[in-house]
Amino acid sequence: MxxxxxxxxSAITVLEGLEPVRVRPGMYIGSTGASGLHHLIWEIVDNAxxxxxxxxxxxxxxxxxxxxxxxxxxxxxxxxxxxHKSYKGKSAAEVVYTVLHAGGKFGGSGYKxxxxxxxxxxxxxxxxxxxxxxxxxRNGDHYLLEFKNGGAPQxxxxxxxxxxxxxxxxxxxxxxxxTIFEEIEFRAQTVTERLxxxxxxxxxxxxxxxxxxxxxxxxxxxxxxxxGIVDFVRHLNQSKEALFKKVGSFSQxxxxxxxxxxxxxxxxxxxxxxxxxxxxxxTEGGMHEEGFRAALTTTVxxxxxxxxxxxxxxxxxxxxxxxxxxxxxxSVRLQEPQFEGQTKAKLGNVPxxxxxxxxxxxxxxxxxxxxxxxxxxxxxxxxxxxxxxxxSQSARDLTRRKSALDGAGLPGKLVDCxxxxxxxxxxxxxxxxxxxGSAKDARDxxxxxxxxxxxxxxxxxxxxxxxxxxxAEIQALIAAIGAGLGEEFDVSKIRYHKVILxxxxxxxxxxxxxxLLTFFFRQMRPLVEGGFxxxxxxxxxxxxxxxxxxxxxxxxxxxxxLAEHPDHKNDFQRLKGLGEMDFGELRDTTMDxxxxxxxxxxxxxxALADEVCSVLMxxxxxxxxxxIQKNAKDVRFLDI
Numbered sequence: 001m002x003x004x005x006x007x008x009x010s011a012i013t014v015l016e017g018l019e020p021v022r023v024r025p026g027m028y029i030g031s032t033g034a035s036g037l038h039h040l041i042w043e044i045v046d047n048a049x050x051x052x053x054x055x056x057x058x059x060x061x062x063x064x065x066x067x068x069x070x071x072x073x074x075x076x077x078x079x080x081x082x083x084h085k086s087y088k089g090k091s092a093a094e095v096v097y098t099v100l101h102a103g104g105k106f107g108g109s110g111y112k113x114x115x116x117x118x119x120x121x122x123x124x125x126x127x128x129x130x131x132x133x134x135x136x137x138r139n140g141d142h143y144l145l146e147f148k149n150g151g152a153p154q155x156x157x158x159x160x161x162x163x164x165x166x167x168x169x170x171x172x173x174x175x176x177x178x179t180i181f182e183e184i185e186f187r188a189q190t191v192t193e194r195l196x197x198x199x200x201x202x203x204x205x206x207x208x209x210x211x212x213x214x215x216x217x218x219x220x221x222x223x224x225x226x227x228g229i230v231d232f233v234r235h236l237n238q239s240k241e242a243l244f245k246k247v248g249s250f251s252q253x254x255x256x257x258x259x260x261x262x263x264x265x266x267x268x269x270x271x272x273x274x275x276x277x278x279x280x281x282x283t284e285g286g287m288h289e290e291g292f293r294a295a296l297t298t299t300v301x302x303x304x305x306x307x308x309x310x311x312x313x314x315x316x317x318x319x320x321x322x323x324x325x326x327x328x329x330x331s332v333r334l335q336e337p338q339f340e341g342q343t344k345a346k347l348g349n350v351p352x353x354x355x356x357x358x359x360x361x362x363x364x365x366x367x368x369x370x371x372x373x374x375x376x377x378x379x380x381x382x383x384x385x386x387x388x389x390x391x392s393q394s395a396r397d398l399t400r401r402k403s404a405l406d407g408a409g410l411p412g413k414l415v416d417c418x419x420x421x422x423x424x425x426x427x428x429x430x431x432x433x434x435x436x437g438s439a440k441d442a443r444d445x446x447x448x449x450x451x452x453x454x455x456x457x458x459x460x461x462x463x464x465x466x467x468x469x470x471x472a473e474i475q476a477l478i479a480a481i482g483a484g485l486g487e488e489f490d491v492s493k494i495r496y497h498k499v500i501l502x503x504x505x506x507x508x509x510x511x512x513x514x515x516l517l518t519f520f521f522r523q524m525r526p527l528v529e530g531g532f533x534x535x536x537x538x539x540x541x542x543x544x545x546x547x548x549x550x551x552x553x554x555x556x557x558x559x560x561x562l563a564e565h566p567d568h569k570n571d572f573q574r575l576k577g578l579g580e581m582d583f584g585e586l587r588d589t590t591m592d593x594x595x596x597x598x599x600x601x602x603x604x605x606x607a608l609a610d611e612v613c614s615v616l617m618x619x620x621x622x623x624x625x626x627x628i629q630k631n632a633k634d635v636r637f638l639d640i
């Protein structure tokens with residue numbers, strides 16, 4: 001055996017301190033892209049929120065600094081500064097920022113409940129920063145410790161002044177490492193959206209956000225909600241027509257667990273149930289959601305029978321009937337939460353199901369008895385939904401595919417690929433027959449399928465499922481994807497692992513994409529959550545460089561190119577649309593897997609995506625106008 005083939009003790013690499021984080025950052029923050037970058041802020045803010053949940057913090061300030069850093073300040077107790085018993089010569093504060101799995105979230109004495117990465121958050125942020133400054137106000141003194149180059153302490157934690165006005169709290173300022181992250185520019189909207197949700201979930205907590213970067217408004221944005229999740233429900237329903245003005249709520253505490261629920265129905269056709277555990281968004285649900293859904297069905301049917309709204313001969317209302325138009329927030333807190341699922345976003349603690357179910361059975365029924373007008377409106381809306389469900393069943397049966405592989409029930413206009421391996425297969429949804437013809441010629445017929453759709457599909461935000469299922473374009477989409485619809489959607493049966501929206505790079509194209517994304521989010525949500533939906537990014541401009549034609553995505557790309565090539569003299573041709581590209585241009589710019597640029601659609605915060613769908617596709621014109629004006633300068637695609 002040659003030395004290079006030997007496998008002995010010398011082949012075993014030991015990563016010490018914070019080295020594992022820098023070597024495999026994705027294991028700790030998910031990715032080194034934009035979501036991972038912003039995760040650094042969440043981890044430090046989560047530590048401050050833990051102080052708030054423990055009753056020791058009332059104000060958190062988050063500031064994006066002009067030089068690219070982030071400053072997070074709280075008025076909590078301040079990280080302990082005395083020597084840690086297991087690390088001689090090191091303060092507890094230094095240990096928290098340099099040792100993985102060190103923090104007040106273990107052992108039960110530091111925090112009763114907590115969120116974040118369970119003790120690794122602060123050290124991970126330190127490991128992935130070029131510089132981090134920790135300031136602690138405690139015991140009447142102001143302490144300071146600086147770290148550089150991935151967490152190396154620059155000396156010891158030391159008192160540098162007296163704490164101003166005897167204040168207590170922690171300030172962490174950090175600068176992300178550009179050698180780790182694909183980009184280091186924070187997006188203000190992403191930060192404010194997350195901070196607003198944190199403020200909703202922590203009644204009375206004030207969170208201030210300021211952006212001091214060039215060209216931004218430095219005035220702070222302040223989030224503080226005395227109504228907590230009741231205000232959250234009002235916020236989510238503000239672009240919808242509420243069925244009644246009241247927002248119901250109830251809470252229950254039992255030993256080491258507590259639950260808060262707020263709810264209100266609207267006149268729409270989709271449920272908006274969002275759950276959180278210790279402030280963490282549980283987008284895949286879990287035991288707390290299961291308990292609420294089960295009790296909701298039982299309670300509403302019990303009330304309807306007791307008050308003779310449902311007659312003896314009538315069937316019980318089903319869960320989906322009752323949930324139509326329901327907006328609800330379920331927020332639970334507990335010790336030692338167990339997170340499961342593909343993205344660790346599903347709560348697995350079984351006792352929590354019992355607590356939520358018991359609380360909902362008793363307190364929702366109590367609310368309905370005390371509010372009979374609203375309760376009757378809920379029951380009657382559910383009865384209408386039940387009639388529509390029965391009417392839609394035959395239409396639904398027509399769209400249900402018999403087999404994922406035999407081709408039964410596929411729409412006639414689908415130009416399918418020859419591969420039967422869904423992992424390599426792609427479905428391009430193309431607007432217009434002309435563009436569909438070009439795409440057919442430009443595709444790789446082995447793995448790329450083409451489904452042309454005519455014009456703008458039905459806006460499903462404003463249509464009940466029975467009407468939606470009569471729409472020919474929607475029937476074609478359901479049949480082509482092959483995994484069903486709504487509650488029956490089974491993501492394991494999808495025929496393509498890339499569903500790519502191919503529309504023009506203009507206003508009409510954006511509208512078509514939004515209609516399609518709304519349909520997928522409302523009726524095939526696991527397709528979006530699983531990362532199977534993409535948007536193609538056809539370029540807006542082309543120009544000649546010598547004899548070679550190059551393509552530029554948009555005005556920003558054109559400006560950047562001119563900045564890099566000031567001597568470029570050739571004109572820029574604006575590409576008119578997919579239908580006017582020949583198949584060679586379409587292949588080279590949009591469909592060739594080695595050259596194209598795809599944007600993966602994700603759902604980082606389901607409540608935010610829900611709100612965007614409602615605002616953009618609902619009936620409230622004023623809300624839509626305000627949203628567009630507020631976000632017009634953001635050239636990135638909406639992260640829904």
